[in-house]
Amino acid sequence: MLKVALVDDHKLFRKSLAALIGTFEGVEVVYESDSGKDFLSHLKENKNVDIALLDIQMPEMDGYTLCGKVLKVHDSIKVLMISQLSSKETIRHVMQSGAHGFVTKNSEPEQLELAIRNLDTSGFYLGPELGSVLKDLMLYQQGGNEFQPDKDFLSDREKEVIQLICKGKSSAEIAEELFIHQRTVETHRQRMITKVGAKNFIGVIVFALKHNLLDVEDLS
Amino acid sequence: MGQGEEVVSLFYIGTAIMLFLAFGLMFIVVTYQRHFFRMKRKEAENMLRVSLESEKNERARIAADLHDGVSGDLSAIKNYLSVLAKKESVNQTIFDEIKEGVDAALQNTRAVSHNLMPPLLETEGLVPALKNHLNNVGPKAQIEFEVITNGVDQLPPLVAYQLFRVLQELTTNMIKYGNVSKSEINLLLEKDSLKIEISDNGVPFNFKENLAKPNASGLKNITSRLHAIGGTIVQNEEKPKGNQFTITIKNINHA
Numbered sequence: 001m002l003k004v005a006l007v008d009d010h011k012l013f014r015k016s017l018a019a020l021i022g023t024f025e026g027v028e029v030v031y032e033s034d035s036g037k038d039f040l041s042h043l044k045e046n047k048n049v050d051i052a053l054l055d056i057q058m059p060e061m062d063g064y065t066l067c068g069k070v071l072k073v074h075d076s077i078k079v080l081m082i083s084q085l086s087s088k089e090t091i092r093h094v095m096q097s098g099a100h101g102f103v104t105k106n107s108e109p110e111q112l113e114l115a116i117r118n119l120d121t122s123g124f125y126l127g128p129e130l131g132s133v134l135k136d137l138m139l140y141q142q143g144g145n146e147f148q149p150d151k152d153f154l155s156d157r158e159k160e161v162i163q164l165i166c167k168g169k170s171s172a173e174i175a176e177e178l179f180i181h182q183r184t185v186e187t188h189r190q191r192m193i194t195k196v197g198a199k200n201f202i203g204v205i206v207f208a209l210k211h212n213l214l215d216v217e218d219l220s
Numbered sequence: 221m222g223q224g225e226e227v228v229s230l231f232y233i234g235t236a237i238m239l240f241l242a243f244g245l246m247f248i249v250v251t252y253q254r255h256f257f258r259m260k261r262k263e264a265e266n267m268l269r270v271s272l273e274s275e276k277n278e279r280a281r282i283a284a285d286l287h288d289g290v291s292g293d294l295s296a297i298k299n300y301l302s303v304l305a306k307k308e309s310v311n312q313t314i315f316d317e318i319k320e321g322v323d324a325a326l327q328n329t330r331a332v333s334h335n336l337m338p339p340l341l342e343t344e345g346l347v348p349a350l351k352n353h354l355n356n357v358g359p360k361a362q363i364e365f366e367v368i369t370n371g372v373d374q375l376p377p378l379v380a381y382q383l384f385r386v387l388q389e390l391t392t393n394m395i396k397y398g399n400v401s402k403s404e405i406n407l408l409l410e411k412d413s414l415k416i417e418i419s420d421n422g423v424p425f426n427f428k429e430n431l432a433k434p435n436a437s438g439l440k441n442i443t444s445r446l447h448a449i450g451g452t453i454v455q456n457e458e459k460p461k462g463n464q465f466t467i468t469i470k471n472i473n474h475a
Contacts, residue, residue, distance in 0.1 A: 010292040016299035023306045057288060084291050087352065089344050105295040106326055109302040 002120055003048055005031040007039045007066065008055035008082070013105065017053070017082075024113050034058075036066035043073045051119050054099075056083040056090065064097040071098055071199075078119040082112075095206065098199040101125030114168070121170035123189070124201045154192065154213050161188045162208060165201065265448075272448050276381050283337035286329050294326045338384060346380040347372060347407065350387060361395040369407040372414060379472065382445040383416070386453075386467065389438050390418055398422030398463075409472070416467040424463055427455045 004021055006029060008014040018029045030048060033039050036058060043049065052070055056063035067079050079099040083090065086104045094102045101124055103115050115125040154162075157178070164174045171189070175182040189201065196207040208214040301319055304310060333339075341349040347369050354365040375383070387405065394400040400422030408415045431439045446453055451469035 010288070010296075013292040013296040013299070016296035016303075019303045020299040023303055084287060084295075085339070087340055087344075089340060089348065105292065106298075109299065 002027045002116070003030045003050045004028065004116065005033075005039065005042075005049045005052045007033050007036055007052065007058070007063075009034040009058045010055070020109055020112070021116070024116065027116060036061035036063075036069070039066070040069055040073060043070065043077075047074055049074070049077055051078045051080060051116060053080050053082050056081060056085060056094075064093055067097040067099050078123060080115055080119055080125065095202060100200055100202065101127070103127055118168050122165050122168065122201070124165075126166060126202070126205070149211050149213070151213070153195075153211070154208060158188055158192055159208070159214060161185060162192070162205060162214060165189070166205065268444060269448050272382065272445065273378060276378070279336045280342070283333045286333040286336070287339075290329050291326060291333070294322055294329065298322050298326070341380060341384055342377065345372075346375055346383055349380075349384055350405070353384075353388065354391065357391070357395065363395065363400050364402045365391070366402075366404045367407070368404065370409060372407045372409045375414070375472065379449045379469070382449050383451075383467075383469075386442050386445050387416070387418070389442050390465070393438065394420050394422055397425075412472055413468065413470045414472045417464065418467070419462060419464040421462045424461065427453070427465070 004027060006014050006017055006021075008017070011034060014032055014034070018032055021027055021029050031039070031042060031046075033042070036054075037060060039052070054063040054066055054070070058066075061069075063081055063083065067081065070077060070079060078101075080101045080103065081094045081097075081099045082103050082105060084105045086106075091102060100119055101115050103112055103125075107115075107127070111127060115127060118125040160178060161174060164177060169177070171182050171185040174185045178185075192204045193199075193201060196204050198204050198207060205214075298319070301315070301322065305315060338349040338353055340352050347367065351367050354367065357363075358365045391403065391405075394403055398420055400420040403418070403420040403422075406415075406417040406419075408417075427439065430436050431443065442453060446467065446469075449469060450471065451467055453465055453467045456464040456466060
């Protein structure tokens with residue numbers, strides 16, 4: 001069973017989300033709270049959470065801050081931000097906070113389920129919102145005399161892995177498609193995260209796009 | 221005849237004193253009146269400022285309540301509907317109608333909330349909020365808006381808010397009456413002053429003449445909002461086609 005935690009101060013919405021997630025097969029809600037602080041102290045004692053769904057606008061501690069703290073306490077947890085906000089700026093902040101995915105509160109239930117499953121299989125979720133702002137995001141981040149990688153900074157194999165991951169394929173499926181071992185796929189993934197110095201795989205994608213190692217069209 | 225001379229000189233001295241007193245009195249009255257008018261004007265300016273500021277705060281509060289509260293409730297209903305559809309056998313037509321209704325309510329709530337208080341203004345500043353707004357209204361009205369800026373992100377919040385409202389009013393007029401297909405908004409920050417040039421290719425109209433009409437509440441809004449932040453608007457000379465306005469705010473950081 002995939003264990004999900006919910007943190008949102010809007011009680012009715014949180015309850016409805018718990019009910020909805022409860023209908024997804026193989027997924028259960030193990031914790032819910034209206035306070036980030038309570039969630040952090042829960043995590044210090046129980047590590048039985050695979051995926052955390054965090055609201056952004058909360059009193060006391062907002063979702064971005066909470067996300068950073070959650071990952072510090074428990075670095076194998078996957079964070080899905082869920083918010084009423086959907087502007088580019090919001091998504092930019094979401095990416096900077098180290099979260100693994102983003103859905104809006106207006107998303108269809110199918111999209112939420114897909115996000116949760118993708119977080120489990122590939123460690124991140126690039127929804128339609130995230131995809132559409134990636135290009136703008138790159139424009140935002142351009143400029144500055146930072147490190148310029150070579151064209152072959154990422155190998156062809158690594159680029160293939162990125163493309164397949166972006167299509168929402170699991171490591172097993174990628175292994176099958178590329179005729180390599182599943183462990184090798186995992187190694188590629190980890191190596192790329194370390195190589196670009198990212199917090200998670202979304203960072204790798206942004207890096208690759210930003211430095212023109214990949215094209216946005218490659219990802220769809 | 222020394223006595224006669226004395227009377228005459230006394231008369232002159234008396235007259236001089238009387239005149240002096242009369243002028244003095246007039247001077248006091250005039251000064252007081254000027255002071256009084258100045259006080260009145262200052263009071264009116266303060267009133268305008270306060271009412272514009274409280275309008276802003278109130279709008280922000282209602283927008284936040286709608287956005288955080290009502291939208292969340294509606295999203296919750298949407299989630300419960302999905303749960304219901306998964307568990308029970310429902311009448312599909314009615315279910316779809318309800319879902320459509322909730323989606324429409326969500327969209328309307330969002331639109332009203334954004335209209336009350338543009339979501340990016342507080343967090344990201346005038347330019348992102350303006351671009352976002354024009355991206356939303358431009359395509360529907362088939363107007364190509366272009367916003368050009370040299371980096372005016374750090375405006376005081378009240379100035380940014382009033383300018384947003386002014387530009388919103390001007391662009392809404394373009395959409396409603398202007399028959400415009402292309403418009404350019406240029407924001408230039410020079411040292412301590414901000415200059416905004418707004419041009420379009422639509423039907424020309426005379427700002428001053430229209431301002432004098434009794435039903436020009438939109439245009440009056442523009443001038444009083446600008447007045448509150450120490451800004452002015454001038455219309456560059458009329459062209460056979462299109463309009464061009466320049467808004468200037470001096471001492472932007474003390475506005």
